[in-house]
Amino acid sequence: MAPARRVRLGVQIAPQHAHYSKIRDTVAEIEDLGVDIVFNWDHFFPLTGDPDGLHLESWTMLAAWAEQTNRIEFGALVNCNSYRNADLQADMARTIDNISARDGGSGRFLFGTGAGWFERDYAEYGYEFGTAGSRLNALSDAMPRIRARWGALNPPPTRDIPVLIGGGGEKKTLRIVAEHADIWHSFSSAEVLEHKLGVLGDWCARVDRDPAEIEVSVELRARSQAEADELHALGATLFTIGISGPHYDLAPVRDWLAWRDAKNALL
Incomplete structure (x- = not known):
């Protein structure tokens, strides 16, 4: 039997309402605290608060994190597939992965991706918004190209870059997860997650994939520890809490780190 997965804690630093110096300092504090990811x-405008407030771009920021950090994994939750050519995404991911490697070891970049949804980004930057279905089809088409490009690049990525795919659509998204993801990110309650895991299991059977290979990731937004316990009992092991500028309160991060450590002490 494979060993149980350890619980991991991710922190999403919303790149909004703060100058980069504050974001940089927050990343350093989070790494020092022992957060896993x-x-x-990947947006161009704030999602909460003043819609025209301070905001910074994702991928250039991730390259800076690759150089700044030494232990923690990092990535976008999630990249928008619509905004960049698939081969370019692969090349950027490979480069950032190499930047993050230390002393001949592996890089720490995690390729989180999704189909995109925030219409303002599309409208103001000149991308075709299409439909949810067309954006998901584009994501499905992009994933083989991304993996093929990783295999062709020189130098290659330092490791098999983990792919995280977010969303819970049962007809398309979970099929793409079954085909391509190492991590599935869900926003579900325990009741919904149990159902979605059944659907994901069905898709894995169709594509001849062991669902145990896919780590289950969930949001901690407004959840109690009792609710997190329920999600963990269903198999979730990556838990992410979001924090936003201008202040980036780390008190809840410390609380969830203690919960993570208590869970892992039982393994």
Whole structure:
């Protein structure tokens, strides 16, 4: 029997309402605290608060994190597939992965991706918004190209870059997860998660994939520890809490780190 997965804690630093110096300092604090993964998001405008407030771009920020950090994994939760050519995404991911490697070891970049949804990004930057279905089809088409490009690049990625795919659509998204993801990110309650895991299991059977290979990731947004316990009992092992500028309160991060450590002490 494979060993149980350890519980991991991710922190999503929303790149909004703060100058980069504050974001940089927050990343350093999070790494020092022992968080497992730090995420940003791939948007061009704030999602909460003043819609025209301070905001910074995802991928250039991730390259800076690759150089700044030494232990923590990092990525976007999630990249928007619509905003960049698939081969370019692969090349950027490979480069950031190499930047993050230390002393001949492996890189720490995590390729989180999704189909995109925030219409303002599309409208103001000149991308075709299409439909949810067309954006998911584009994501499905992009994933083989991304993996093929990783295999062709020189130098290659330092490791098999983990792929995280977010969303819970049962007809398309979970099929793409079954085909391509190492991590599935869900926003579900325990009741919904149990159902979605059944659907994901069905898709894995169709594509001849062991669902145990896919780590289950969930949000901690507004959840109690009792609710997190329920999600963990269903198999979730990556838990992410979001924090936003201008202040980036780390008190809840410390609380969830204690919960993570208590869970892992039982393994």
